[in-house]
Amino acid sequence: MAQVLERIEQYADEISAAGVEGDKLMRLPDTVAQRLRESGAIRMLQPKQYGGLEVHPREFAETTMAIGAMDGAAGWVTGIVGVHPWELAFFDPAAQDEVWGADPDTWMASPYAPMGIATPVDGGYQLSGRWSFSSGTDHCQWVMIGAAVGDKHGKRLLPPQMLHVLLPRSDYDIDQDSWDVVGLRGTGSKDLIVKGAFVPTHRTIDASKVFEGTAPKEAGRTETLYRFPFSCIFPLGITSSLIGIAEGALACHLAAQKSRITVAGTAIKDDPYVLFAIGEAAAEIAASRAAILETVDRFWDMSEKGQDITFELRAIGRRTQTAAAWRVVRAVDEIFARSGGGALQMKTPLQRFWRDAHAGLAHAIHVPGSIFHASALTQLGGEPQGIYRSMI
Template structure:
């Protein structure tokens, strides 16, 4: 799958320049979206029978990193939109045909958070709600979003029952004024609005079956890729693109510092303190990459052998992934603080990498509290409950 990233890197300079345009548009430019579409990045985790590659998750992660290092928003959209084909592979065959039958390059936006309520009706559900942070949504023809099952009055049933549901572009609105932010502006992560929309049963999937790994088994997907743990593959594109952003910031910093001389007349190459900081930051970013990829490789090998990736291992994996994100962004802060006042100019990519890195860290998948709690408690022989099992 290296050829996917190769196709992107052929146009690296153009994609960087288009990143500045996307920052103003607050979505990917049409040209950038076409470059991603033509590269095949969104088909990396897609089933082969629908024109996909069924790539190893490591290759998907490395591709998201590579794109993120060129342009943060493009990497972010690739990492998020690119994981949705993995889950569509478990939906009813009719739903897969509806999305991919006419166009194997069809994109689906999210989010999975159950921000709306689906009320059962004959043949399916009636859905209402508003969803925030739908990355890349302007370029998607479908959405895959979370919904809580409700009663006849529209109140969520207890205990909660969560669905993942599919809607075509004709069944929802995008609030074009809902995305005006400081970082990852080019992702166009806007709000979606759904009003009294009917969703047929075949376009729904029980979320808990995705989380516990029973969905691919029920569908009959035997490939290692589709039996890979959700809690590893779902955050993978997000964190990988963030690490890529950090790598892009480092490359940008190094390029700017090679011939730089401070106001005191000291060349950066002769400043031992700055050189130490650059070296330390580079090591931290490299460690972040290595940690994420090691988890992917280990979980893949276990899945391929039919071994159970236990809750404890998944919790530790999420801890590793979350820590990698924080480590990479802290490293970006260290080099940005030593980039000089020129890095503050909006005409330079350095400031955008810095803004995008911090925006990416705010994603729910990077919140460390419950993840660190769960991994520690499990290793101490405890049994995390409730929110402490979420996204693990």
């Protein structure tokens, strides 16, 4: 991690400044994508045999936070695109060779939501559908997306069966007009369209095996990194970027408030009420960082020892992660509300951090209802069913 951070921190000012361009382009500027590529940030969870770094997930999270504090969109793309190499490690070696064989810096976009239908055909599936929110997709050469298995008529099977499938850039279209939003504009999270693409079986994986943790066993992956639970590592990249965004907002706020005088002629340094609010917000952000990193460290130690990370522990981990996301965004609101009218100027990075934070909180991985329900019910001796087990 130290090497990745050292590489990327050399360009911190450049990445921060490029956030303005990213907002206009509605995707990461090419220079920022190149800096991420050169630093190795997207290869942190990639197998060593394919040029990856196989770092501790804590290191991935801390790097994502640092990049998010430079620019929210860059952190978001790092946190999402950076997780896909972890899952590709479970695919058929032929698929891994196709993606990484010629270039270990090949990126994959997503999303995982089963928005399309995969109809079985000889040797694989025929895939059609439209997927939204493909973050960083303009800079990716492949996509790893979710698909519901259909019958011969293209209707979803019941009970539902879900695959994660790989497609090269030549097999899908990007709707360039589908991303015009208020926050995280620079992520370029556009829609993907697939029309009858053939997906060979070796480029598919049963999504339930990834969620349940049997995929790494079947793939022969014995490394601690790949025995780590999906329900911790997938949300980790997203929430880490959100915490980084909050840390970036706090840094901008503090820099502006050091010499600020209110209209009443009071220096912010002399206003005890504002100082209390700033201190409380800073404490909430720090607590959120510490909380998710503690979960990562504990799950890593258990994985390394071969111990079972139970549903209850995973549910509590998701509760911690989700609560951390909400806590940091509330803290950003407290900061922004005390930044004065100057923070509304589009030329200030604080307003972009504020917009990006709220956009990031809208991700499905941060919806608290079912997660809080499942964690509480499990601790009370109950057994969550159906949707209450989703993504845990």
